[in-house]
Amino acid sequence: MRKIASENGLKKGPWTEDEDLKLIRYIQAHGPGQWRILPKNAGLQRCGKSCRLRWINYLRPGIKRGRFSFEEEETIIQLHSVMGNKWSAIAARLPGRTDNEIKNYWNTHIRKRLLQMGIDPVTHAPRVNFLEISSILNSAGLNLSNILNLQTLVNPQLLKLATILASSSKIENRELCLNNHINHPLIPYQNHQNSNLAFAALNLPNTLLNQSHLMHENDIQNIPDNLVNMNGDTTQDILMCERAFLTGDCFNNIPNYSNQSTAQTSEKSSFQPSYTENIIPSSPKFNYESVLSSLMSRSPTPVISPSEFINNGSTEDVRESYCSSMFKLETQKSFEFNDSM
DNA sequence: AACCCCATCAACCGCCACAGA
DNA sequence: TTCTGTGGCGGTTGATGGGGT
Structure with missing residues (x-):
């Protein structure tokens, strides 16, 4: 029971x-x-702190009350992925919202939803680990090691994508991830934000990006040499492609889908980092664009833009459904290439 | 109707940073 | 340089209300 009066x-x-x-x-x-x-x-008969809190969080002019909009929620998630639990810093970018309100909303709504989507709300990385990926592949009739050995039978570009996915999924230690993602000489930290936007634009789970993004340098060693050599691409090629993948640069020219969604995202988001100077051009040799186009074209599920989806309803359930559908849809897409084998 | 469970969010608490003495 | 007061921040608590049984 909360005390009504303190001892003083x-x-x-x-x-x-x-x-x-x-x-x-x-x-x-x-x-x-x-x-x-x-x-x-x-x-x-109040302490100064209590007065300050009451003023800042409730009585101050300009306080916006009520439900968070989808745009606000999107901004919070993006900012949180960069800033972490810096609620006051996040609140500074959301006019009319207080740090306390954002913190509460995060803990009661967003955090829960991310967990349901299988996303770690602290790291913003997928909670799917390597074993789970293997499990998904197995259930789809695939074995990751088989994939790596069957390189002559499948699209080599897909093979690289799988390889990168496999190597990046080995990262499980958050501290290690953070250290390496900050120190990685090849992947500028700022690209994180671009990548988030790019993935958001494509409705791809940016968590996939985050995990790949945090790839440890040692994991690069795990890319099979024979794979690299047989396809005529060097490890550097793959790294360049990965970077393009991470920055979203490889998506830029995907017709309709990416252009439309990018426009929507940039229009919606109040957080528009300008780090384009850090985007590294994709490799001329390895074309992720074609890989992804190929993957997407195989999906029987029609593309649904966020706005289309949201406009059909505004309830929490709809938002949740949209987010989790987004994740499931893309996860499914990512492994749908097995029918070509 | 009564009870329980759970989600929400206003408010509190403890700690830290910083400025000024 | 150290001490103290103040403001600010993030984590946590608990009152409240709604839904389910």
């Missing part, structure tokens, strides 16, 4: 209308600040 006679708990009025009138007359002496001068 100060009141605790929910604020009354009368207390709110006293606080508002005092601040209108004297301005905010001097929180320690404010309650005494304003005739309030």
Whole structure:
């Protein structure tokens, strides 16, 4: 039970209308600040901290209350993926929203939804581990090691995609990931944001990106040499392609789908990083665009844009459904190439 | 109707950074 | 340089209300 009064006679708990009025009138007359002496001068039996919190989070002019919009939610997720639990910094980019409100919304809505989607809300990486990927492949009649050996039977580009996926999925230690993703000389940290936007634009799970993005340098060694040699591409080619994949650069020319979605995303998002100078051109040898186009063209599921989906409903369920569908759809797409084998 | 469970969110708490003495 | 006061931040708590049984 929350205490109504502390031992020093100060009141605790929910604020009354009368207390709110006293606080508002005092601040209108004297301005905010001097929180320690404010309650005494304003005739309030509250501690200064409580007054400050009440003003900042509830009474301050310009506070936007009510449900978070889809755009706000999207912004929060993007910012959180970059800033982590820096709620005040996130709130600074969302006019009218307080850090407390965003924090609560994250913990009660977004965090839960990400977990349901199989995404770690702390790292924003998929919680699917290597064994689970193998399991998915097995259930689809595939074995990852077989894939790597059957390179002559499948599209070599797909093979590389699988290889990269396999190597990146070995990363499970968050600290290791963070250190390497910051220090990796080949993958600029800022690209993270571009990548998020690119993946958002394509409705691809940016978590896939994040995990790949955090690829440890040692894992690069795990790319089979024979694979690289037989296809005529060097490890550097693959790394360049991976970078293009991560930055979303390889998606830029996918007709209709990417262009349309990119426009929607840039229009919606209030967070528009300008890191294009860090985008590394995709390899001329290895064309992920064709790989992805190929993958997408194999999907029987029609492409649904976020706006189309959201416009059909505004409930939490719809949002959740949209997000999880997005993840499932793309996961499914990613492994649908088995029927060509 | 009564009870329980759970989600939500306002409010509190403890800690930290920083400025000024 | 150290101490102290203050503001700010992030994590946590608990009152409340709604839904299910």
